[in-house]
Amino acid sequence: MVRTLMSKDEKKRSPLLPGIEGPRDVQRLEPDELQALAAELRETIIGQVSGGGGHLAPSLGVVELTLALFRAFDFERDKIVWDVGHQAYAHKLLTGRYSEFDTLRKKDGISGFPRMAESPYDHFGVGHSSTSISAALGMAMARDLKGEKHEVVSVIGDGSMTAGLAYEGLNQAGGMGRKMIVVLNDNEMSISKNVGALSSFLSRKLSAPLLQRLKGEVENWVRGVPKLGEELAMYVKRSGDSLKTFFTPGMLFEAFQFTYVGPINGHDVGEMVKVFEQIKKIDKPVLVHVLTKKGKGYEPAENNPTYFHGVGRFEPETGLARKFTGAGLPSYTEIFGSTLCKLAEKDRKIMAITAAMPEGTGTDCFRSNYPERFVDVGICEQHAVTFAAGLATQGYRPAVAIYSTFLQRSYDQVVHDVCLQNLDVKFFIDRGGLVGEDGATHHGAFDMSYLRHIPNLVLMAPKDEAELARMMTTAFALHGPVAVRYPRGTGVGADVDENPKPIEVGTGxxxxxxxxxxxxxxxxxxxxxxxxxxxxxxxxxxxxxxxxxxxxxxxxxxxxxxxxxxxxxxxxxxxxxxxxxxxxxxxxxxxxxxxxxxxxxxxxxxxxxxxxxxxxxxxxxxxxxxxxxxxxxxxxxx
Missing domain, CATH: 3.40.50.920 (Rossmann fold)
Incomplete structure (x- = not known):
């Protein structure tokens, strides 16, 4: 059984959440009430998502961070931009949407992501990653041009910090030097485990005691230097900030002209509030590095944050998935994954590339069977396509598996780097068409339109699972760019041939x-x-x-x-x-x-x-x- 989230004392007191209509209601609470409110938020989020699906682990991980932001800032006036937005359930509950929360992700109900049309507290609509810093900088510049005085806060996860757009925003923000705050929510996860050198760098976290001990040891050593010891010791004492930025990720953000603060505990509301109150006094870009645990407070989500990132209905007591009609039929994603593995067994030039979604795209099977031919590039769809193009120039046959809505970000790379050069790159486009509860930001509504006019590209769409396998065989039977788009969900139950035959190109x-x-x-x-x-x-x-x-x-x-x-x-x-x-x-x-x-x-x-x-x-x-x-x-x- 899963541990309960609320203590007996917390359950006895009157619930606080129904009375919260906005940030100022959070600011009036006592510290012990904040702890109780955090437990209520988690209970409410788990209860809703278990019955209707949604993004559970991301939202559970930022409950205390959200409370601290609402405590330190006045979002009646200040602006907040949530990156991606799948961690904003607590934000929605604290901004007058508690009574509507049971409509989350349902038709005509509230969205699973922040939407400007839904609430005045949703200051920017989001759904794709790495947009928050650029949007927040635009807001900060507009504030200064209008002569207004308020804070602008961007909350971005470490997974989103692997994408180039985030660094384009950081670069411009640092160069302009405008007052803004970036909160880096670091849980070492995007959807799956983070990958890449940057992720390893962000994980270099030194505790305050370790840093102080190191600093003390250096001071004691330099005091022993004849004649110059005391003077050098004073320099070391003054250079504590430099030590911190050298031994932590701060050195990266300081290079972008941001004042770096952290890392701090993202589950300690009091500590975060103190930090936020202090940095509001700094009249330049500031980055606060906050450490959180994805799925915090719900044991199944803590133990398996990838599964509970975006989850269907489940039993809240156990975390086990609820049975639904259609269970037993394989999904198109599963058929893609198993077929790709079979094709790769025969052709050692086939490689698989995903952008931070091995489980979501079905390439986790390929990763297990052919790890040396599998690459997860992180949330970097543009890089994924051009990286695949580079592989293709050397005789490899990369399969790029990306959701339709995310491939939109790579349009120029598909045109310029793959199709213009007629390279042997295969695109497998999952979630083509309507995806359901994730809504407008995630529907694959445009891929036929933005791909069919590109020269050299062959574009197919299967009617069922068997035809998907045949089209995959067709793709690798051809030389040059090929795209296959298929829908979210299960197929119709068509039997997939053990050795699918290719289809003659341009025949129905x-x-x-x-x-x-x-x-x-x-x-x-x-x-x-x-x-x-x-x-x-x-x-x-x-x-x-x-x-x-x-x-x-x-x-x-x-x-x-x-x-x-x-x-x-x-x-x-x-x-x-x-x-x-x-x-x-x-x-x-x-x-x-x-x-x-x-x-x-x-x-x-x-x-x-x-x-x-x-x-x-x-x-x-x-x-x-x-x-x-x-x-x-x-x-x-x-």
């Missing part, structure tokens, strides 16, 4: 015959289209379903032949309609002069950012599920 397949209307679909929408067509037969509507399989190159010959036989065509995709798969089909028909007398209707993701909800709810809302396809066909044939 007819999956359901019909004579009245043609449905052209791709990827995750093929099966709903087929189900819709079968049910429409009962209404006397005979709809054919064609699985295009390739977004680029399109199955042109087949599509043009089909356009000769159908005067009504419905195109279905789970991507932004602007510039997406449907646009490609329309361009083909227009350019080939095949639209005479043919009515084409498109359904997909409209020209708007889609908020959070379950995948089922969102697909229904957008009319791209089975029922939505049926309605679109009825309109088309009426």
């Amino acid at each position: 397949e007819m999956v359901h015959e019909g004579k009245d209307v043609l449905i052209v679909s791709v990827g995750s929408r093929v099966y709903p289209a087929k189900e819709a067509s079968m049910e429409l037969e009962e209404e006397g509507i005979d709809a054919a379903v064609f699985n295009a399989r390739f977004i680029k190159p399109l199955p042109q010959k087949q599509l043009l032949e089909l356009a000769e036989n159908y005067d009504r065509i419905l195109v279905v995709e789970e991507n932004a309609m602007a510039g997406g798969f449907g646009s490609a089909v329309l361009e083909l028909l227009v350019d080939s002069e095949k639209l005479n007398g043919t009515t084409v209707k498109r359904i997909g993701i409209p020209d708007e950012f889609v908020e959070h909800g379950t995948q089922k709810e969102l697909r229904s809302m957008l009319g791209i599920d089975k029922d939505g396809i049926k309605n679109a066909i009825r309109e088309l044939v009426s």
Whole structure:
């Protein structure tokens, strides 16, 4: 059994959290009440996430840090920017959203990330990493230009400090010298364990007693130097700060012209408040290095912070996952991972690259079996792509596994470093389409649009698990850039061949015959289209379903032949309609002069950012599920 978070005395007292509406309510509490409030925050977060999923370990790790920030700053006036934002659940609970917290990540409920439209206390919307320092610097400059007086605070995790954008912000902030505060939340984790030289450097933490002992030993030694001893001792005494920055990560941040403070205990509210009160007096950029434990206060999350980073529903008493409908079917991510391992067994040139997400992308299997050919680059998607390009110039065949929404950050590298040079890099794009509860920042809504126009690139999307394995085989059968995008979640239960055969490039397949209307679909929408067509037969509507399989190159010959036989065509995709798969089909028909007398209707993701909800709810809302396809066909044939 998991230990309880609140003591008996804390449970006896009246709950404090329901009465907290903002930062000033936190400032009025006594020190012992803060401890009780911290326990209440953890109980509430665990209770909600266990029932609905979410980012548990990150938010548990910053409970005391959040309380200290709310105690020391007035966020009615001061500004706070949370990096990524998956650690902001306590922030939400302390800013008047306690009564709505049970709607977290649910359709029409509050977001899992800070959103400016949701609360005046959410000063910047976030969801991707390493943006907070740049955004905070912009706020600080705007404050100074307007002649205002308030603090600007950026809270960034050590995982986010591996990305180049963070250092671009640090460089500019240090050069401008504007007053701002960066809080480095150091738990030695991003999603998985941090990697790289910078992570090792940040872990060089010296305790205060050790530092004082070292300083004392140096003072005693120099006093023994004839004639100059006392003078040198005074210099050592005055240079305590220099010793600290030399032996800790402070030397890095001091080089960026930041005043470095720390490391300090990120679970001691009193100590942090004292530090924050002191640094508010410093009229230049300051970085406070805070040490926290990811998952703090909940034993399963402390023991397995990677699993509890972003977790589905679980039993709060044990931490064990709750069973759900569909359990037992492998996910697309799992099929990708197992297939990649099989391909790598036959081809020793295949390598796997991930950006801080070996578990999330399914490459943890590859890491276990082929560690010498596996690379986790940290939260550095741009670097991942160009690094892969470098490997490809030397005859290796890197598989870059990245979520669709994060690959957006690497667009220039995909164009300039891979496709322009026609290098043999394979992109496996997880979470293509609607991802569900993480919402607008995480939907893979644009990858077909931002990839299909790039020369030299082949782009595919599978209808099921078996087709994913075949497309992976196809990718490695080709020389040059190839991308395969697939959705979040489980497949349909299709049997995967032990030796999947490649697919002829630019060919689709007819999956359901019909004579009245043609449905052209791709990827995750093929099966709903087929189900819709079968049910429409009962209404006397005979709809054919064609699985295009390739977004680029399109199955042109087949599509043009089909356009000769159908005067009504419905195109279905789970991507932004602007510039997406449907646009490609329309361009083909227009350019080939095949639209005479043919009515084409498109359904997909409209020209708007889609908020959070379950995948089922969102697909229904957008009319791209089975029922939505049926309605679109009825309109088309009426």
